[in-house]
Amino acid sequence: MARKKWVSRILMLGSLTLLAGCGREPRPPEVIQSPGPANVALLIEREDGAGPYVESTAERFRVVASGEAIKSVRWSANAGVVEPSDEHVTWTLPSAGTASLSVTVETESGKTAEGAFQFNVVAAPLASSSAIDTGPDVTGSSCDIAFDSTGKGHVIYTNDTHNSLWYASWDGTAWTTELIDGPGFNNGGVFVVKSQLAIDPVTGTPHVAYSKGTGNITNSPMRAGYATRVNGAWVREEVDASVVTRISIALNPAQAQRPSIVFSSGNAGSVEIATRTASNTWSSVPFSVTAQALTSDALFDATGALHFITHQPSNGYVSQSLQVLRGSAVESFPLKTSATGPWLAAAWAPGSHFLALSNAISDGEWNAIEDITVGTPAASSTRRVSTVDYKYAASDLAYGGGKPVVALRNGTALALGTTDAQGFWTYTQLGTVQDASRPSVAIRPTDGVPHVCYQRDGKVTFQ
Known part of the structure; x- marks a missing residue:
């Protein structure tokens, strides 16, 4: 022919x-x-x-x-x-x-x-969507995706039927799933609520921080847990007995990717930083700036300085600040004051640019994404604020190939956004997703293609 x-x-x-x-x-x-x-x-x-x-x-x-x-x-x-x-x-x-x-x-x-x-x-199209976990349970109301330097994919996700936490790895073709923590018999297993993933970029070792507890998970006290994969098996550790409401994990490149977990209690509670000093050994230090609540992902820079955003409620408003912890010294840079304090997804861009994206915005809200050029000291930082979309209900942020990439859920519609040569946002519709769920986005370093995990038809899904 x-x-x-x-x-x-x-x-x-x-x-x-x-x-x-x-x-x-x-x-x-x-x-x-x-x-x-x-x-x-x-x-x-x-x-x-x-x-x-x-x-x-x-x-x-x-x-x-x-x-x-x-x-x-x-x-x-x-x-x-x-x-x-x-x-x-x-x-x-x-x-x-x-x-x-x-x-x-x-x-x-x-x-x-x-x-x-x-x-x-x-732009290169995303891979066809596929269910990561094909079992009968409802999975993926929350998930977190990351890649290591070899292009291997890593995802943690909730099993919403049993309030457990799972891990999945992707070799470029198929997914393999493993239980991290959840309800168990005489093994210390408990219900899991919130979680976040960090991947050692070289070894591909997963590090997971999560809040866990028993009883009614809506109002029972939760505490911080940590898990990592050692010799093919998951090792779980207690981090701190404090009540946890918000939690994030970061790996310190200046200390052989040693994990630190930042967490806070209550909207105006204290923030603590817990550092893993040895196997099953954690050192917790209260943050010296009081009456703050953690409100963003925590990120280390190449020098080992820890960055995260907090807010301080006052008279119905919240004042946000970037906090930079260099050793034991704390530096702050004020950001904005508004009626709400949403969670902010964070990512590094070249030139010490700390990007922070609001998890949700109201109609036309202008301050969706912060671009903070971090100075030394932090008080000398500068910032620019930009719009991303007119409204959305949940989001996540990554950076690669010289531009930011965002996953935006608005109701049951999911879109992938990135910028064109002039800096304007362009959007690719990814289809229908579950309402009240939060997507996660990461860029595969071996080919520069962004991928997302999200919940569709009650299943944690990869695209």
């Missing part, structure tokens, strides 16, 4: 758009004259491809000069990688945006012509 070719719309040096064809039969080329000493019409044919032009994809084209035999060809592009071969060229497409492919042709009769062809390159 003869191969069917999709023939592009032809462009001359006039910046017209090259559109993808979608019919089953090849379309005749639209011939547009190219300027030159003689009327030589150029067209290019797309070989071995169909559909949209996707970033990082190698596309192959052939140039044709109408009614003329080609003597020489020169190819060029404003971005991406060009590999010419006479009339043919293989072009590895650049990042999403507008890209241009140009060709200059000399014919055997001595005529010349030029053509410039512009393409709308789209």
Whole structure:
């Protein structure tokens, strides 16, 4: 069977758009004259491809000069990688945006012509969605996803039927699931409420902080727990006996990825930092700034300074501040005062930029994302505040490939957002998800593709 070719719309040096064809039969080329000493019409044919032009994809084209035999060809592009071969060229497409492919042709009769062809390159699509845990229970009202340096995927998620905590690992093809903690018999297992995951980027070792307890989990006191995987088995440790309402975990790169857990009690309670000094040994230190509540992910920088955001309720308002703990010295940088103090997902961007995204916003609220350039001392920091979307009910944040990536749930709709070359947000709809659930997003370092975990049809799902 003869191969069917999709023939592009032809462009001359006039910046017209090259559109993808979608019919089953090849379309005749639209011939547009190219300027030159003689009327030589150029067209290019797309070989071995169909559909949209996707970033990082190698596309192959052939140039044709109408009614003329080609003597020489020169190819060029404003971005991406060009590999010419006479009339043919293989072009590895650049990042999403507008890209241009140009060709200059000399014919055997001595005529010349030029053509410039512009393409709308789209972002690499996410992998097809699949259930991480296919068992009969309801799973995934909360989940947390991360990747190690090899591209292996790691997810922790709740089993909502039994209030237990599970871990799943992805080898690029399939998921393997394991129980971390939950109700048990004579083994100390208890109900699990909130959790957060940190991955050693080199070894891939998972570190998990979570709040756990017994009784009515809506109003019973919860305490901090920690779990890690050692020699293929999960090791669980008690961290602190204090009541826990908010919790985060971070690994210190300046101390061989040693975990620290930051947690607080109550909306205006105390914040504590617990550091693992040895196996099953934790040192807890009360945060010296009183009457604060933890309100963001905790992150270490490369020097070992710990960063997190707290808020202090006062007269119906909350005042947020970035806290920087350098050794035992605390530095603060005031952020905003508002009527609410939502949780903030945090991520590092280059140049000591600490990004913090509000978990939810009201209609049109302007202060969805903070971009804090952390100074030394922290009081010398600067900040910019930006909108992300008009409204959303739950979110998460990651950074990679020179831009932020957000997962936004609004009701039962989930979208992936990132910025274009001008800094404007673009959104990709990921489909229907469970209401009242929170998604998580991470970028796989081996290919730069963002992935999300979320709850769909009562199952923890990966896309």
